[in-house]
Amino acid sequence: MTISSENPASPAATAVDFRTVDLRGQSLTLAALRAAVPRAQGQTVADAEEKVHHIIAAVRQGGFVALGELAQRFDGVVQYHPLVPREALASALEALEPSVRGALEESISRARRFADGQRPRNIEVQLGDGAVVAQNWVPVARVGLYVPGGLAVYPSSVIMNVVPALAAGVQSIALASPPQKEFGGLPHPTILAAAALLGITEVYAIGGAQAIAAFAYGVAATEAGPALEPVDVVTGPGNIFVATAKRLVKGVVGIDSEAGTTEIAILADSTAQPRLVAADLISQAEHDPKAASVLITDSEALAAAVRTELDRQAAATKHSARVREALSGPQSGVVLVDGLEQGIAACDAYAAEHLEIMTRDAPAVAARIRNAGAIFVGDYSPVSLGDYCAGSNHVLPTSGTAAFSSGLNVTTFLRAIQVVNYSRDALAEVSGHIVSLSGAEDLPAHGDAVTIRFS
Structure with missing residues:
Protein backbone atom coordinates (compact mmCIF):
# COMPACT_ATOMS: atom_id res chain seq x y z
CA MET A 1 0.00 0.00 0.00
CA THR A 2 1.34 3.41 -0.98
CA ILE A 3 -0.02 6.66 0.42
CA SER A 4 1.02 9.94 -1.11
CA SER A 5 -0.09 13.49 -1.66
CA GLU A 6 0.07 14.42 -5.32
CA ASN A 7 -1.44 17.19 -7.33
CA PRO A 8 0.70 18.37 -10.22
CA ALA A 9 -2.18 20.28 -11.79
CA SER A 10 -1.88 23.50 -9.80
CA PRO A 11 0.43 25.32 -7.37
CA ALA A 12 0.60 23.97 -3.81
CA ALA A 13 -0.74 27.21 -2.42
CA THR A 14 -4.08 26.83 -4.17
CA ALA A 15 -4.33 23.11 -5.02
CA VAL A 16 -6.59 20.61 -3.33
CA ASP A 17 -4.25 18.12 -1.67
CA PHE A 18 -6.28 15.05 -2.65
CA ARG A 19 -4.07 12.18 -1.52
CA THR A 20 -3.60 8.74 -3.07
CA VAL A 21 -3.87 5.30 -1.48
CA ASP A 22 -2.47 2.73 -3.93
CA LEU A 23 -3.76 -0.80 -3.37
CA ARG A 24 -2.71 -2.18 -6.75
CA GLY A 25 -0.76 -5.41 -6.92
CA GLN A 26 -1.77 -6.44 -3.40
CA SER A 27 -4.02 -9.18 -2.09
CA LEU A 28 -5.41 -7.66 1.08
CA THR A 29 -7.59 -9.17 3.79
CA LEU A 30 -10.79 -7.41 4.82
CA ALA A 31 -9.03 -6.14 7.95
CA ALA A 32 -6.17 -4.75 5.85
CA LEU A 33 -8.59 -3.11 3.43
CA ARG A 34 -10.47 -1.48 6.29
CA ALA A 35 -7.19 -0.14 7.64
CA ALA A 36 -6.11 1.12 4.22
CA VAL A 37 -9.11 3.16 3.06
CA PRO A 38 -9.15 6.85 4.04
CA ARG A 39 -10.63 7.62 7.44
CA ALA A 40 -10.77 10.71 9.64
CA GLN A 41 -7.93 11.06 12.10
CA GLY A 42 -7.64 13.08 15.27
CA GLN A 43 -10.79 13.31 17.35
CA THR A 44 -12.60 9.98 17.75
CA SER A 257 -27.60 4.58 13.73
CA GLU A 258 -24.55 6.56 14.74
CA ALA A 259 -24.80 9.06 11.91
CA GLY A 260 -21.82 11.39 12.10
CA THR A 261 -20.07 13.69 9.62
CA THR A 262 -21.07 12.98 6.05
CA GLU A 263 -19.08 10.88 3.58
CA ILE A 264 -19.23 9.91 -0.08
CA ALA A 265 -17.38 7.20 -1.99
CA ILE A 266 -17.49 6.95 -5.78
CA LEU A 267 -16.59 3.71 -7.56
CA ALA A 268 -15.61 4.76 -11.08
CA ASP A 269 -13.81 3.39 -14.10
CA SER A 270 -12.45 4.99 -17.27
CA THR A 271 -15.99 5.59 -18.58
CA ALA A 272 -16.80 8.06 -15.80
CA GLN A 273 -16.97 11.78 -16.49
CA PRO A 274 -14.35 13.59 -14.37
CA ARG A 275 -16.41 16.77 -14.03
CA LEU A 276 -19.37 14.82 -12.59
CA VAL A 277 -17.15 12.84 -10.22
CA ALA A 278 -15.53 16.03 -8.95
CA ALA A 279 -18.85 17.84 -8.57
CA ASP A 280 -20.25 15.01 -6.48
CA LEU A 281 -17.16 14.79 -4.27
CA ILE A 282 -17.39 18.55 -3.68
CA SER A 283 -21.12 18.38 -2.93
CA GLN A 284 -20.44 16.38 0.22
CA ALA A 285 -17.20 18.17 1.13
CA GLU A 286 -19.35 21.30 1.31
CA HIS A 287 -21.05 20.01 4.46
CA ASP A 288 -18.11 20.14 6.86
CA PRO A 289 -14.31 20.46 6.93
CA LYS A 290 -14.27 16.88 8.31
CA ALA A 291 -16.53 15.49 5.56
CA ALA A 292 -15.04 12.56 3.65
CA SER A 293 -14.87 12.35 -0.16
CA VAL A 294 -13.29 9.19 -1.60
CA LEU A 295 -12.78 8.12 -5.22
CA ILE A 296 -12.15 4.40 -5.83
CA THR A 297 -10.89 3.70 -9.35
CA ASP A 298 -8.61 1.57 -11.48
CA SER A 299 -7.95 4.47 -13.86
CA GLU A 300 -4.96 6.72 -13.18
CA ALA A 301 -6.09 8.93 -16.05
CA LEU A 302 -9.50 9.43 -14.43
CA ALA A 303 -7.89 10.19 -11.06
CA ALA A 304 -5.67 12.84 -12.66
CA ALA A 305 -8.57 14.40 -14.52
CA VAL A 306 -10.69 14.47 -11.37
CA ARG A 307 -7.89 16.25 -9.51
CA THR A 308 -7.85 18.94 -12.18
CA GLU A 309 -11.61 19.31 -11.92
CA LEU A 310 -11.47 19.45 -8.11
CA ASP A 311 -9.07 22.38 -8.27
CA ARG A 312 -11.22 24.20 -10.83
CA GLN A 313 -14.60 23.55 -9.22
CA ALA A 314 -13.43 24.02 -5.61
CA ALA A 315 -12.09 27.46 -6.50
CA ALA A 316 -15.47 28.45 -7.93
CA THR A 317 -17.79 27.12 -5.24
CA LYS A 318 -19.23 29.30 -2.47
CA HIS A 319 -17.71 27.40 0.47
CA SER A 320 -14.32 26.99 -1.17
CA ALA A 321 -12.20 27.04 2.00
CA ARG A 322 -14.40 24.42 3.70
CA VAL A 323 -14.38 22.23 0.60
CA ARG A 324 -10.61 22.42 0.20
CA GLU A 325 -10.06 21.51 3.83
CA ALA A 326 -12.35 18.49 3.57
CA LEU A 327 -10.83 17.27 0.30
CA SER A 328 -7.30 17.71 1.63
CA GLY A 329 -7.94 15.89 4.91
CA PRO A 330 -6.84 12.34 5.72
CA GLN A 331 -10.47 11.22 5.40
CA SER A 332 -10.48 12.00 1.65
CA GLY A 333 -8.53 10.89 -1.40
CA VAL A 334 -8.16 8.51 -4.34
CA VAL A 335 -7.96 4.75 -3.77
CA LEU A 336 -6.27 3.12 -6.78
CA VAL A 337 -7.28 -0.51 -7.36
CA ASP A 338 -6.38 -3.22 -9.87
CA GLY A 339 -9.87 -3.53 -11.28
CA LEU A 340 -13.55 -3.92 -10.59
CA GLU A 341 -13.21 -6.85 -8.18
CA GLN A 342 -10.76 -5.06 -5.91
CA GLY A 343 -12.83 -1.90 -6.27
CA ILE A 344 -15.96 -3.65 -5.01
CA ALA A 345 -13.96 -5.17 -2.15
CA ALA A 346 -12.67 -1.71 -1.22
CA CYS A 347 -16.22 -0.32 -1.30
CA ASP A 348 -17.45 -3.05 1.03
CA ALA A 349 -14.50 -2.45 3.37
CA TYR A 350 -15.19 1.30 3.41
CA ALA A 351 -18.98 0.82 3.86
CA ALA A 352 -19.81 4.33 2.70
CA GLU A 353 -22.74 6.38 3.88
CA HIS A 354 -23.28 7.38 0.23
CA LEU A 355 -21.83 5.23 -2.57
CA GLU A 356 -22.05 6.31 -6.19
CA ILE A 357 -21.45 3.81 -9.00
CA MET A 358 -20.06 5.38 -12.20
CA THR A 359 -18.86 2.35 -14.15
CA ARG A 360 -19.82 0.28 -17.16
CA ASP A 361 -23.08 -1.54 -16.43
CA ALA A 362 -23.53 0.44 -13.21
CA PRO A 363 -26.79 -1.32 -12.16
CA ALA A 364 -25.10 -4.75 -12.23
CA VAL A 365 -22.15 -3.41 -10.22
CA ALA A 366 -24.47 -1.78 -7.70
CA ALA A 367 -26.25 -5.10 -7.18
CA ARG A 368 -22.97 -6.64 -6.01
CA ILE A 369 -22.34 -4.10 -3.22
CA ARG A 370 -23.03 -5.43 0.29
CA ASN A 371 -22.08 -2.51 2.53
CA ALA A 372 -23.44 1.00 1.96
CA GLY A 373 -25.99 3.31 3.53
CA ALA A 374 -27.43 4.17 0.12
CA ILE A 375 -26.25 3.40 -3.43
CA PHE A 376 -26.62 5.91 -6.28
CA VAL A 377 -26.48 4.34 -9.73
CA GLY A 378 -25.18 6.05 -12.85
CA ASP A 379 -24.63 9.61 -13.99
CA TYR A 380 -28.11 10.86 -13.17
CA SER A 381 -28.44 9.68 -9.56
CA PRO A 382 -26.15 12.02 -7.59
CA VAL A 383 -26.15 12.06 -3.81
CA SER A 384 -27.79 15.51 -3.97
CA LEU A 385 -30.88 13.81 -5.40
CA GLY A 386 -31.07 11.56 -2.34
CA ASP A 387 -30.45 14.50 -0.04
CA TYR A 388 -33.61 16.23 -1.18
CA CYS A 389 -36.01 14.72 -3.68
CA ALA A 390 -35.33 11.08 -4.57
CA GLY A 391 -37.87 9.84 -2.05
CA SER A 392 -35.15 7.87 -0.26
CA ASN A 393 -33.89 8.83 3.20
CA HIS A 394 -30.67 10.76 3.77
CA VAL A 395 -30.22 9.81 7.44
CA LEU A 396 -27.66 7.07 6.89
CA PRO A 397 -24.92 5.24 8.83
CA THR A 398 -21.38 6.65 8.61
CA SER A 399 -17.81 5.74 9.58
CA GLY A 400 -18.09 2.15 8.36
CA THR A 401 -21.21 1.35 10.38
CA ALA A 402 -23.13 0.71 7.13
CA ALA A 403 -21.59 -2.77 7.36
CA PHE A 404 -24.15 -3.55 10.08
CA SER A 405 -26.60 -0.62 10.22
CA SER A 406 -29.39 0.54 7.94
CA GLY A 407 -30.50 3.99 6.91
CA LEU A 408 -33.50 5.54 8.61
CA ASN A 409 -36.72 3.91 7.43
CA VAL A 410 -40.21 2.97 8.61
CA THR A 411 -39.00 -0.14 10.47
CA THR A 412 -36.82 2.12 12.66
CA PHE A 413 -40.05 3.12 14.38
CA LEU A 414 -41.67 -0.31 14.49
CA ARG A 415 -41.31 -3.32 16.78
CA ALA A 416 -42.00 -6.88 15.70
CA ILE A 417 -44.10 -8.55 18.39
CA GLN A 418 -44.47 -12.32 18.20
CA VAL A 419 -47.78 -13.79 19.32
CA VAL A 420 -47.98 -17.49 20.30
CA ASN A 421 -51.41 -19.15 20.45
CA TYR A 422 -51.43 -22.95 21.00
CA SER A 423 -54.38 -25.15 21.91
CA ARG A 424 -54.23 -27.99 24.49
CA ASP A 425 -53.74 -30.62 21.79
CA ALA A 426 -51.09 -28.57 20.00
CA LEU A 427 -49.09 -28.16 23.23
CA ALA A 428 -49.46 -31.88 23.99
CA GLU A 429 -47.95 -32.69 20.60
CA VAL A 430 -44.64 -31.00 21.48
CA SER A 431 -44.66 -31.47 25.27
CA GLY A 432 -42.23 -34.38 25.17
CA HIS A 433 -39.73 -32.34 23.15
CA ILE A 434 -39.99 -29.46 25.64
CA VAL A 435 -39.35 -31.82 28.57
CA SER A 436 -36.35 -33.34 26.77
CA LEU A 437 -34.81 -29.98 25.94
CA SER A 438 -35.44 -28.52 29.40
CA GLY A 439 -33.67 -31.53 30.90
CA ALA A 440 -30.74 -31.12 28.51
CA GLU A 441 -30.39 -27.53 29.66
CA ASP A 442 -30.80 -28.47 33.33
CA LEU A 443 -33.92 -26.31 33.60
CA PRO A 444 -36.48 -28.90 34.75
CA ALA A 445 -39.03 -26.32 35.88
CA HIS A 446 -39.45 -25.38 32.23
CA GLY A 447 -40.65 -28.91 31.54
CA ASP A 448 -42.78 -28.95 34.70
CA ALA A 449 -44.61 -25.82 33.49
CA VAL A 450 -45.80 -27.91 30.54
CA THR A 451 -46.52 -31.28 32.19
CA ILE A 452 -48.55 -29.68 35.02
CA ARG A 453 -51.11 -28.71 32.38
CA PHE A 454 -51.83 -32.39 31.69
CA SER A 455 -51.73 -33.81 35.21
Missing part, protein backbone atom coordinates in the same frame (compact mmCIF):
# COMPACT_ATOMS: atom_id res chain seq x y z
CA VAL A 45 -15.73 8.82 19.50
CA ALA A 46 -13.52 7.78 22.42
CA ASP A 47 -12.17 11.35 22.67
CA ALA A 48 -15.69 12.76 22.71
CA GLU A 49 -17.08 10.30 25.25
CA GLU A 50 -15.82 12.06 28.37
CA LYS A 51 -17.33 15.39 27.33
CA VAL A 52 -20.61 13.77 26.35
CA HIS A 53 -20.78 11.84 29.63
CA HIS A 54 -20.58 15.18 31.48
CA ILE A 55 -23.29 16.73 29.28
CA ILE A 56 -25.64 13.78 29.79
CA ALA A 57 -25.06 13.85 33.55
CA ALA A 58 -25.69 17.61 33.66
CA VAL A 59 -29.00 17.28 31.80
CA ARG A 60 -30.17 14.39 34.00
CA GLN A 61 -29.33 16.27 37.18
CA GLY A 62 -30.09 19.86 36.21
CA GLY A 63 -32.99 19.54 33.78
CA PHE A 64 -34.04 22.71 32.01
CA VAL A 65 -31.65 24.81 34.08
CA ALA A 66 -28.72 22.76 32.79
CA LEU A 67 -30.10 22.92 29.24
CA GLY A 68 -30.23 26.71 29.55
CA GLU A 69 -26.62 26.82 30.73
CA LEU A 70 -25.54 24.60 27.84
CA ALA A 71 -27.46 26.76 25.36
CA GLN A 72 -25.61 29.83 26.60
CA ARG A 73 -22.27 28.02 26.56
CA PHE A 74 -22.52 26.38 23.13
CA ASP A 75 -25.01 28.55 21.25
CA GLY A 76 -24.66 31.95 22.89
CA VAL A 77 -28.36 32.30 23.70
CA VAL A 78 -30.25 32.97 26.92
CA GLN A 79 -32.96 30.37 27.38
CA TYR A 80 -35.54 29.76 30.11
CA HIS A 81 -37.45 26.95 28.44
CA PRO A 82 -36.59 25.42 25.05
CA LEU A 83 -40.12 24.61 23.82
CA VAL A 84 -40.80 26.58 20.63
CA PRO A 85 -44.15 28.47 20.80
CA ARG A 86 -46.72 27.26 18.28
CA GLU A 87 -47.10 30.84 17.05
CA ALA A 88 -43.43 30.79 16.00
CA LEU A 89 -44.05 27.64 13.95
CA ALA A 90 -47.04 29.18 12.23
CA SER A 91 -45.19 32.45 11.55
CA ALA A 92 -42.22 30.59 10.07
CA LEU A 93 -44.47 28.70 7.68
CA GLU A 94 -46.32 31.84 6.68
CA ALA A 95 -43.05 33.65 5.93
CA LEU A 96 -41.52 30.72 4.00
CA GLU A 97 -40.37 31.64 0.50
CA PRO A 98 -42.83 30.09 -2.00
CA SER A 99 -40.20 28.27 -4.06
CA VAL A 100 -38.73 26.70 -0.92
CA ARG A 101 -42.20 25.70 0.25
CA GLY A 102 -42.89 24.09 -3.10
CA ALA A 103 -39.62 22.17 -2.95
CA LEU A 104 -40.33 20.97 0.58
CA GLU A 105 -43.83 19.87 -0.38
CA GLU A 106 -42.50 17.87 -3.34
CA SER A 107 -39.83 16.28 -1.14
CA ILE A 108 -42.48 15.37 1.46
CA SER A 109 -44.73 13.86 -1.22
CA ARG A 110 -41.98 11.62 -2.62
CA ALA A 111 -40.71 10.61 0.81
CA ARG A 112 -44.24 9.67 1.88
CA ARG A 113 -44.80 7.47 -1.16
CA PHE A 114 -41.57 5.58 -0.54
CA ALA A 115 -42.17 5.32 3.21
CA ASP A 116 -45.72 4.06 2.75
CA GLY A 117 -44.35 1.23 0.64
CA GLN A 118 -41.84 0.18 3.31
CA ARG A 119 -44.21 -0.96 6.03
CA PRO A 120 -43.83 -4.73 6.48
CA ARG A 121 -46.92 -6.92 6.60
CA ASN A 122 -48.09 -8.82 9.64
CA ILE A 123 -47.83 -12.59 9.25
CA GLU A 124 -49.56 -15.60 10.80
CA VAL A 125 -48.18 -19.12 10.43
CA GLN A 126 -50.13 -22.26 11.34
CA LEU A 127 -47.63 -24.91 12.41
CA GLY A 128 -50.30 -27.55 13.07
CA ASP A 129 -53.89 -27.90 14.24
CA GLY A 130 -54.32 -25.29 16.95
CA ALA A 131 -50.67 -24.18 16.71
CA VAL A 132 -50.45 -20.59 15.47
CA VAL A 133 -47.52 -18.15 15.69
CA ALA A 134 -47.95 -14.59 14.42
CA GLN A 135 -45.72 -11.57 14.04
CA ASN A 136 -47.30 -8.13 14.30
CA TRP A 137 -45.54 -4.85 13.55
CA VAL A 138 -46.41 -2.21 16.15
CA PRO A 139 -45.17 1.41 16.20
CA VAL A 140 -43.30 2.74 19.20
CA ALA A 141 -45.30 5.20 21.28
CA ARG A 142 -43.01 8.24 21.17
CA VAL A 143 -39.93 9.35 19.24
CA GLY A 144 -37.37 12.15 19.49
CA LEU A 145 -36.06 13.44 16.18
CA TYR A 146 -32.85 15.47 15.94
CA VAL A 147 -32.18 17.98 13.17
CA PRO A 148 -28.65 19.43 13.16
CA GLY A 149 -27.69 23.09 12.82
CA GLY A 150 -24.13 24.33 12.61
CA LEU A 151 -22.63 25.24 9.24
CA ALA A 152 -25.82 24.64 7.25
CA VAL A 153 -29.61 24.56 7.61
CA TYR A 154 -31.33 21.19 7.20
CA PRO A 155 -35.10 21.42 6.68
CA SER A 156 -34.66 18.30 4.53
CA SER A 157 -33.64 16.42 7.68
CA VAL A 158 -36.97 17.36 9.24
CA ILE A 159 -38.66 15.54 6.36
CA MET A 160 -36.32 12.55 6.53
CA ASN A 161 -36.98 12.07 10.25
CA VAL A 162 -40.68 12.86 10.42
CA VAL A 163 -42.11 11.17 7.32
CA PRO A 164 -41.11 7.56 8.16
CA ALA A 165 -42.23 8.03 11.77
CA LEU A 166 -45.65 9.15 10.58
CA ALA A 167 -45.80 6.30 8.06
CA ALA A 168 -45.04 3.86 10.88
CA GLY A 169 -47.99 5.21 12.87
CA VAL A 170 -46.09 6.91 15.70
CA GLN A 171 -48.53 9.06 17.69
CA SER A 172 -46.15 11.26 19.70
CA ILE A 173 -43.31 13.05 17.90
CA ALA A 174 -40.89 15.58 19.40
CA LEU A 175 -38.26 17.38 17.35
CA ALA A 176 -35.12 19.20 18.50
CA SER A 177 -32.75 21.51 16.64
CA PRO A 178 -30.08 23.89 17.96
CA PRO A 179 -31.08 27.41 19.06
CA GLN A 180 -29.78 30.17 16.80
CA LYS A 181 -28.65 33.47 18.26
CA GLU A 182 -29.64 35.41 15.14
CA PHE A 183 -33.20 34.09 15.39
CA GLY A 184 -33.83 34.99 19.01
CA GLY A 185 -32.76 31.63 20.41
CA LEU A 186 -35.13 29.61 18.23
CA PRO A 187 -34.06 27.06 15.60
CA HIS A 188 -33.70 28.33 12.05
CA PRO A 189 -37.11 29.46 10.72
CA THR A 190 -36.90 27.15 7.68
CA ILE A 191 -36.62 24.19 10.04
CA LEU A 192 -39.63 25.46 11.98
CA ALA A 193 -41.56 25.90 8.73
CA ALA A 194 -40.77 22.33 7.65
CA ALA A 195 -41.99 21.04 11.00
CA ALA A 196 -45.20 23.05 10.64
CA LEU A 197 -45.74 21.69 7.12
CA LEU A 198 -45.65 18.17 8.58
CA GLY A 199 -47.95 19.00 11.50
CA ILE A 200 -45.26 18.70 14.20
CA THR A 201 -46.03 21.05 17.07
CA GLU A 202 -43.65 19.78 19.78
CA VAL A 203 -40.37 21.41 18.76
CA TYR A 204 -37.45 22.23 21.06
CA ALA A 205 -34.54 24.62 20.65
CA ILE A 206 -31.93 22.17 21.94
CA GLY A 207 -28.72 21.21 20.17
CA GLY A 208 -26.03 18.58 20.33
CA ALA A 209 -25.55 15.85 22.86
CA GLN A 210 -27.83 17.64 25.32
CA ALA A 211 -30.79 17.14 22.97
CA ILE A 212 -30.13 13.40 22.83
CA ALA A 213 -29.87 13.26 26.63
CA ALA A 214 -33.13 15.19 27.06
CA PHE A 215 -34.95 12.82 24.71
CA ALA A 216 -33.55 9.70 26.35
CA TYR A 217 -34.16 10.60 29.99
CA GLY A 218 -36.83 13.28 29.81
CA VAL A 219 -36.83 16.60 31.65
CA ALA A 220 -39.14 17.44 34.55
CA ALA A 221 -41.52 20.40 34.36
CA THR A 222 -40.55 23.71 35.95
CA GLU A 223 -42.25 27.04 36.50
CA ALA A 224 -40.84 28.06 33.14
CA GLY A 225 -42.67 25.39 31.20
CA PRO A 226 -43.97 21.81 30.80
CA ALA A 227 -42.03 18.57 31.02
CA LEU A 228 -40.24 17.03 28.09
CA GLU A 229 -41.36 13.41 28.29
CA PRO A 230 -38.80 10.69 27.49
CA VAL A 231 -39.02 8.93 24.14
CA ASP A 232 -38.64 5.33 22.99
CA VAL A 233 -36.47 5.96 19.91
CA VAL A 234 -34.05 8.76 18.99
CA THR A 235 -33.10 9.38 15.37
CA GLY A 236 -31.30 11.94 13.25
CA PRO A 237 -27.84 12.92 12.00
CA GLY A 238 -25.31 15.13 13.74
CA ASN A 239 -21.67 15.71 14.58
CA ILE A 240 -19.40 13.43 16.57
CA PHE A 241 -20.93 14.58 19.87
CA VAL A 242 -24.44 13.73 18.71
CA ALA A 243 -23.26 10.34 17.44
CA THR A 244 -21.45 9.67 20.72
CA ALA A 245 -24.49 10.65 22.78
CA LYS A 246 -26.65 8.27 20.75
CA ARG A 247 -24.16 5.49 21.40
CA LEU A 248 -24.17 6.20 25.14
CA VAL A 249 -27.97 6.23 25.51
CA LYS A 250 -28.51 3.19 23.31
CA GLY A 251 -30.22 0.65 25.52
CA VAL A 252 -32.10 3.35 27.39
CA VAL A 253 -33.71 4.19 24.06
CA GLY A 254 -33.46 2.78 20.57
CA ILE A 255 -31.46 4.69 17.97
CA ASP A 256 -31.39 4.61 14.19
